[in-house]
Amino acid sequence: MKIGEAKAVWQKFMSDGTLNEKMQPAVARSWLKCREMRVNPYSDNVTQVDDIVFQKVLKKNKELIRIAAPIIQSVYQIIKESHFLLVLTDRDGYVLETIGDDSILKRSENILFHKGAVWTNLGVGSNAPGIALEYDMPIQMNGPEHYCMSQHGWTCSAAPIHGLNGQVIGCLDLSGAVEAAHPHTLALVVAGAFSVESMLASYHQSLLMRSAANGLHESILLLNDTFQLRWINNTAKKELSICFPKMAMIDFRSVMPDVDWNSVITMQKENAPLYIDDMRFFIKGKVRRFSATISLTVNTSGRTITVILRKQEHLIRSVNRVSGNQAAYSFDNIFTADTMMKQVIERARQYARYDGSILIEGESGTGKELFAQAIHTGSCRAEGPFVAVNCASLPRDLIESELFGYEKGAFTGALKEGNPGKFELADHGTLFLDEIGEMPLEFQAKLLRVVETLQVRRIGGKEEKKLDVRVIAATNRNLKRQVRLGLFRSDLYYRLNVLRLDIPPLRERPDDVEFCANRFLQRFNLRYPDRKRKFSADFLLSLKHYDWPGNVRELQNSIERVFYTSESPVISSHDFCYVMDDVAAVVPSETREESEKQTYVRILKNSGGNVADAAHRISVSIPTFYRICKQYDIIPKKIRRGLE
Structure with missing residues (x-):
C-alpha cells in the first residue's frame, strides 16, 4: 500500500x-x-x-x-x-x-x-x-x-x-x-x-556445559595450541590448587611429561582420544598421579586440547571392582555352637574397631580369610577394598612388583603404563596377607618397612606414596616357632602381631561338628529341594569321632559329597565311606568292612551291575571302583547275573 x-x-x-x-x-x-x-x-x-x-x-x-x-x-x-x-x-x-x-x-x-x-x-x-x-x-x-x-x-x-x-x-x-x-x-x-x-x-x-563440567569429580583442563591453559573447571582448581591467571603462561608439556604430545597433535587424523592409566602431574614442586583422557578439537579458531584427569583412586576402585577386591562375608556368616569359638568371634569384633595390624593363626580350613573379611566388613573401612594376597602362590621374582607395583619401563615385560601393587589397591581398605609364613626371608625386610611406614615406592619409582591401609596377616604355621628357627624375622613378627587371633581347630570344638554339618546339609537341601536328606544319629556320631585334619573346609566338602552320593533320604553310618578314605578311628573294624561292602554292593545293584554308572555315582574312576570291588571281594558280573 x-x-x-x-x-x-x-x-x-x-x-x-x-x-x-x-x-x-x-x-x-x-x-x-x-x-x-x-x-x-x-x-x-x-x-x-x-x-x-x-x-x-x-x-x-x-x-x-x-x-x-x-x-x-x-x-x-x-x-x-x-x-x-x-x-x-x-x-x-x-x-x-x-x-x-x-x-x-x-x-x-x-x-x-x-x-x-x-x-x-x-x-x-x-x-x-x-x-x-x-x-x-x-x-x-x-x-x-x-x-x-x-x-x-x-x-x-x-x-x-x-x-x-x-x-x-x-x-x-x-x-x-x-x-x-x-x-x-x-x-x-x-x-x-x-x-x-x-x-x-x-x-x-x-x-550448561560449564555447569556440568564444574559438577564433575574429574579435573578438566583446556589447553591452546601452545599447550597453555585456556580454562579449568572448579574440581581442577580445588584438586590441583591451580589459579588460572598465574598458570596461564605455563607450558603444560612440562607439567605432564608422561604424555606423548606428538601423538596428541596428530590425533585429529585418528579421531580417537588418548588414554593414560597412570600419569605424573608436577605442580608446585609436588607430584600427583592421575589417569588421563586427552582429546583434540580443531576448528577455525585453532586447536583446543581437552585434558580430563581422574584421581588414581578412581582407577584403583575400578581395578578393585573388576578384580573382585571386595569382602563378601561378615560376622553374620560365621556360625558356631562352641563357647570358645564365640569368644574368638567377640574378640574379632573388638579388633574390627581399631586399625592395628592383626595376625590370625589357625590350621588350614579353619576360616582365617572368613574372619579377615568379617573384620574388614565390621570396620570403618567396610566401603573400601579388601585385597587378598596368597603369599605362598607368589613367584619369588614377582613378589616385589605384585605387592609394591612398578613404573613404566621398570623391567622387561612391564606394562608401558606401569602398574599399581596390592598395597596401592588396598588404599583406604584392608590388605590380607594369607600364608604370611611362606614369605621368603630375603623379602621380609622390605615388607616390614612398608607395613611400618605405610609408604610404598614402586619399582623404578622415585617418589613414595603415603597409604591408608590396615594389614591383616594369616598363617597355618606357628610363627613364633618360625622366628626361633630363624625362618621368619622377629621384627616383622612383632609388627604384625599387634592384635592376635587364634582360631581353634574343629577337633577341639565337638559341638560345632554337628552344628556345622546340619547347617551345610540345610544349605544343600534348599538348593536341591527334590533331593532332601537328613542325618541319622549314628552318622552324626561318626562325624564327631573323626579327627577332621582339614577342619571346617573338609567337613563342608564331606557333607556335600555324601549328600550327592547317598542313595537313601537318611544319611547313615553306611554312607560314611563317602566322607573320607580312612575311617579306622571312627567305625569298629569288625563292622566297618561289612558295612562298606554292603554299601558298594547296593550301589552296584542300583546301577544294574554297570560298573561305569556305579563309579559315576560315587565320583570315582572306573579303575578305582574295580580296585574297591577287589578289596571287598565284590564280583560285578555275579551281581549283574543276579539281576537278570
Missing part, C-alpha cells in the same frame, strides 16, 4: 472506524483494539520510567543486552550510512538500547523513541515493536500504518526475539524516515533477531 493510499485508509478509520481490506491483518486488529481502548491517535505522549525503575529493567535484561550488543553493532555497521535507528526492547516494550547517527537520534527524540521509554500498542498506538511483541511476528509498518499521527513520518521494521523455550523475550527494531522504506530492512531485522537467538542458545549451551 502506497503512503497516499495508506493516509486515506487511516483518515477513513479515524472518521468512522471502517477498515480497508488491503491492511495488514495484524495492523487492522491492533487498530481496532486501540480504538476500543480509546487510545488518542493525535497524542504524542510516551510513558517514560524514572531512572530507578529503568535500572531494575536493565538488570533484569542484562543477559539479553550483553548478548545482543555485538550483533546490534554488526547490523549498525551495515546501515550506519542510511540514517536508520536500531532499537532493542524487552518483552514489555521497554527500550533497552538505541544506536544510530546524530541526526536520527535527534529525530527520535521528537517521538520519545529513546532508552527508558515504553513502546506498547496501547501506550503509543499501533507500532512495529508493539505488534511484534504482542502478536509474536515480524512486521514492517510505513507511515500512516501507525495508529498515532506523530509516527506517520517513520518506517519501522521489527522482529521478536525468542528465548530458549520459544517465549518472546524482546524485540529488534530498525526505524527511519518513511521515504527510505525498503522490504530488505525487515529481512535484515529478522536476520539480526535470529542471530541474537542463536547466540543466546550457544551461551546457555556453554553455561
Whole structure:
C-alpha cells in the first residue's frame, strides 16, 4: 500500500472506524483494539520510567543486552550510512538500547523513541515493536500504518526475539524516515533477531556445559595450541590448587611429561582420544598421579586440547571392582555352637574397631580369610577394598612388583603404563596377607618397612606414596616357632602381631561338628529341594569321632559329597565311606568292612551291575571302583547275573 493510499485508509478509520481490506491483518486488529481502548491517535505522549525503575529493567535484561550488543553493532555497521535507528526492547516494550547517527537520534527524540521509554500498542498506538511483541511476528509498518499521527513520518521494521523455550523475550527494531522504506530492512531485522537467538542458545549451551563440567569429580583442563591453559573447571582448581591467571603462561608439556604430545597433535587424523592409566602431574614442586583422557578439537579458531584427569583412586576402585577386591562375608556368616569359638568371634569384633595390624593363626580350613573379611566388613573401612594376597602362590621374582607395583619401563615385560601393587589397591581398605609364613626371608625386610611406614615406592619409582591401609596377616604355621628357627624375622613378627587371633581347630570344638554339618546339609537341601536328606544319629556320631585334619573346609566338602552320593533320604553310618578314605578311628573294624561292602554292593545293584554308572555315582574312576570291588571281594558280573 502506497503512503497516499495508506493516509486515506487511516483518515477513513479515524472518521468512522471502517477498515480497508488491503491492511495488514495484524495492523487492522491492533487498530481496532486501540480504538476500543480509546487510545488518542493525535497524542504524542510516551510513558517514560524514572531512572530507578529503568535500572531494575536493565538488570533484569542484562543477559539479553550483553548478548545482543555485538550483533546490534554488526547490523549498525551495515546501515550506519542510511540514517536508520536500531532499537532493542524487552518483552514489555521497554527500550533497552538505541544506536544510530546524530541526526536520527535527534529525530527520535521528537517521538520519545529513546532508552527508558515504553513502546506498547496501547501506550503509543499501533507500532512495529508493539505488534511484534504482542502478536509474536515480524512486521514492517510505513507511515500512516501507525495508529498515532506523530509516527506517520517513520518506517519501522521489527522482529521478536525468542528465548530458549520459544517465549518472546524482546524485540529488534530498525526505524527511519518513511521515504527510505525498503522490504530488505525487515529481512535484515529478522536476520539480526535470529542471530541474537542463536547466540543466546550457544551461551546457555556453554553455561550448561560449564555447569556440568564444574559438577564433575574429574579435573578438566583446556589447553591452546601452545599447550597453555585456556580454562579449568572448579574440581581442577580445588584438586590441583591451580589459579588460572598465574598458570596461564605455563607450558603444560612440562607439567605432564608422561604424555606423548606428538601423538596428541596428530590425533585429529585418528579421531580417537588418548588414554593414560597412570600419569605424573608436577605442580608446585609436588607430584600427583592421575589417569588421563586427552582429546583434540580443531576448528577455525585453532586447536583446543581437552585434558580430563581422574584421581588414581578412581582407577584403583575400578581395578578393585573388576578384580573382585571386595569382602563378601561378615560376622553374620560365621556360625558356631562352641563357647570358645564365640569368644574368638567377640574378640574379632573388638579388633574390627581399631586399625592395628592383626595376625590370625589357625590350621588350614579353619576360616582365617572368613574372619579377615568379617573384620574388614565390621570396620570403618567396610566401603573400601579388601585385597587378598596368597603369599605362598607368589613367584619369588614377582613378589616385589605384585605387592609394591612398578613404573613404566621398570623391567622387561612391564606394562608401558606401569602398574599399581596390592598395597596401592588396598588404599583406604584392608590388605590380607594369607600364608604370611611362606614369605621368603630375603623379602621380609622390605615388607616390614612398608607395613611400618605405610609408604610404598614402586619399582623404578622415585617418589613414595603415603597409604591408608590396615594389614591383616594369616598363617597355618606357628610363627613364633618360625622366628626361633630363624625362618621368619622377629621384627616383622612383632609388627604384625599387634592384635592376635587364634582360631581353634574343629577337633577341639565337638559341638560345632554337628552344628556345622546340619547347617551345610540345610544349605544343600534348599538348593536341591527334590533331593532332601537328613542325618541319622549314628552318622552324626561318626562325624564327631573323626579327627577332621582339614577342619571346617573338609567337613563342608564331606557333607556335600555324601549328600550327592547317598542313595537313601537318611544319611547313615553306611554312607560314611563317602566322607573320607580312612575311617579306622571312627567305625569298629569288625563292622566297618561289612558295612562298606554292603554299601558298594547296593550301589552296584542300583546301577544294574554297570560298573561305569556305579563309579559315576560315587565320583570315582572306573579303575578305582574295580580296585574297591577287589578289596571287598565284590564280583560285578555275579551281581549283574543276579539281576537278570
